[in-house]
Every structure is written in C-alpha cells, then in structure tokens.
Amino acid sequence: MKKHNFYAGPCILSAYTLDNTLEAIRDFAGTGLSILEISHRSKEFTAVIEEAAQLFKDLLDVPEGYHVLFLGGGASLQFCMVPYNLLQNKAGYVDTGVWASNAIKEAKLFGNVEVLASSKDANYTYVPKGYNVPTDLDYLHVTTNNTIYGTELRKDLDVPVRLVADMSSDIFSRPIDIKKYDLIYGGAQKNVAPAGVTFVIVKEDALGKVSRAIPTMLDYRTHAAKGSMFNTPPVLPIYSALQTLKWYKQLGGVEKIEVMGKEKAALLYDEIDRNPMFVGTVAPEDRSIMNVCFVMTPEYKELEKEFIDFASTKGIVGIKGHRSVGGFRASLYNALPIDSVKVLVDAMKEFQKNH
Ligand SMILES: *Cc1c(COP(=O)(O)O)cnc(C)c1O
Secondary structure (H helix, E strand, O other): OOOEEOOOOOOOOOHHHHHHHHHHHHOOOOOOOOHHHOOOOOHHHHHHHHHHHHHHHHHHOOOOOEEEEEEOOHHHHHHHHHHHHHOOOEEEEEEOOHHHHHHHHHHOOOOEEEEEEEOHHHOOOOOOOOOOOOOOOOEEEEEOEEOOOOEEOOOOOOOOOEEEEEOOOOOOOOOOOHHHOOEEEEEOOOOOOOOOOEEEEEEHHHOOOOOOOOOHHHOHHHHHHOOOOOOOOOHHHHHHHHHHHHHHHHHOHHHHHHHHHHHHHHHHHHHHHHOOOEEEOOOHHHEOOOEEEEEEOHHHHHHHHHHHHHHHOOOEEOOEOOOOOOOEEEEOOOOOOHHHHHHHHHHHHHHHHHO
C-alpha cells in the first residue's frame, strides 16, 4: 500500500532526493565507487559541498557577507554554539516551546539571558507578540516554527539588535529576508536531508566579537575558513541535501514552494474547522503551515486511538501528536505531496460519517 508520511522529523524526502542518493551510494559521479567510500577531499565531493552551499545562497537570496556552513551535532549543538560565539553580556530569548527552552538553558551557561516573552502559560499554543526588545542585547533568539506545538512566526522581525533564528522545521518554506538576521540554523532532517547535517547561515560581521576562548570545533570561524571541511563533514546527508536543493530549484524556488505549502495547509485546516469531531489546538493567526496540530473535540475524545488506526488502513503514518500536546500532528513538509493531504482529509470525512 502507498504510504502517506506525516512524520515530524526525520520525515518524508522527495523521490528525487532518495533516488539520487541511492544511486550515489552505488556509483558516485561515475567514479565506480560509492560516495560512502571516497575521500571527502576528492574533487567530486568538493564539487558537491560547494554546489550545495551555492544553491542554499541562490534559493534563499543570501547577500554578500554571509557564510553557509554544513556542520554536525544537530540543531541542539547550535543551542550551545550560538551563545559560545555571540553572547558576551546579555541575550534575549523568546520562549515558544521545548526547543526554545532548550536553547535558553544552554545560553544561560554563557551569560545573562532575558526571556522577553513566553507562551508557556497556554501550553505554547500561540506566538508571543508586542514584547519590547532592549537595545543592549547581544542578540535576540527566536524559533520560527515550533514543530511540537504547530505554531509559526511567518515573518522576519525588525529588531534593534542582532537576530538569531532556529529555522529547523520551516527553512525553505518561504522567502526569508536574510539581511535581517545575523545567524540562522537548523537540523536538516525536516525540510532538507536525512538526519546528520546541520545548516548554519552566519553573517561574517557577527563573528569574533566575544572575548572568551572558543574550542576550535565550536568556533564558526573554523568552519567558515575551511568551507565546512575542517574535519570530515557528514558526507552522505550533504549529498542528499544537494539533491533536495536541486529539486527545490526545479519546483521554481521558495516563492513557489510557499504557495504549495499554503495550499496543503489550508486544505487540512479547513477540514479541521469544518469537521465537528476535530478541533485545532493553536491560535488561528499563528497556525503553522508545516506542522498541523489538532485533537478530537471533548465528546469524541476517546476515539483518538481509533482514528489513528483507521487512518493507518489508508496508508497514513506519523500523525500521532507529540506527548506534550496529544491528539494529532500532521507534518506537511515540502516533500509531502498534496495528494497525501487529500487522503488524510478524506479519512477525516469518512470517519465522521462512520460515527
Ligand atoms: C527538531 C528540532 C530541533 C532539534 O534538532 P536536532 O537536530 O535533533 O538537534 C530543534 N529545533 C527545532 C525547531 C526542531 O524542530
């Protein structure tokens, strides 16, 4: 049976990415060797990492003065690397969920952290707005898409300090005004590649401003100077990332991807709002187009498990909500076809008819 993959991460990848990755595992760039058994300093792999960084810049319109890096350690290592490299005295953080809280915890090891706003009071079902950003911060950190709760900040903030964003789960879902940011990072395993590589877009001007010594591997300047090749980079995920980026270019770039993403999300949110058995968990204006969180209305609450089982008979997988929210989470990443969303919506309609 065809599967409809709604997992939150790692998650669905395009057939283009999977097919080309498989091919490179068998025979990489006509070398007669697998990409798994060739030097990362070979001219063939050097071309891959350079093209991936260039396509990242092209697709996101990254201006001069920024580096695109491919690192290890996941977004979680960035929770530490960001303050290590940028926090001298005080940083501001917005607390929008588990990932933001993890970032806050790490930053506190390096300096003063002001949590400027939090939506914890409402189990992170909205994105705080209208908070004041002091001008004496080294930077402000935001999480643009809160993967677990399904809230999203779909705009680039204007703030009087350096802006840092965790874009793990919404990178390449919309055009970004990169010049408003000093640093953007994310684990690639949601919209870019299999797990194992982390992307960082960092402004040259943001680096070298703190007085502390930084271990070599945790210093962005090390990786910027060596084109992400200071040590052996995660070769295979980078190769897959390149395939995804090529596919994004073929689709028509991020403007086109945003239109497709909004269409998919509208289809599902419309059904959630129409169907009396389901209800969304997030403030409507902050609904994510990447992760759609919903539950069953109180009178049908005990049918949640039954709906997951029913959906699985249609090939739908990965819709169980995160344990801190419950209910359902359907992740609609870029590689998910709209037909899969239609199958889910049809399953919701059919389930309603059956009850
Ligand atoms: C998945 C996720 C993370 C964690 O990423 P790792 O690569 O597993 O460390 C951090 N932030 C957000 C927003 C995420 O969605």
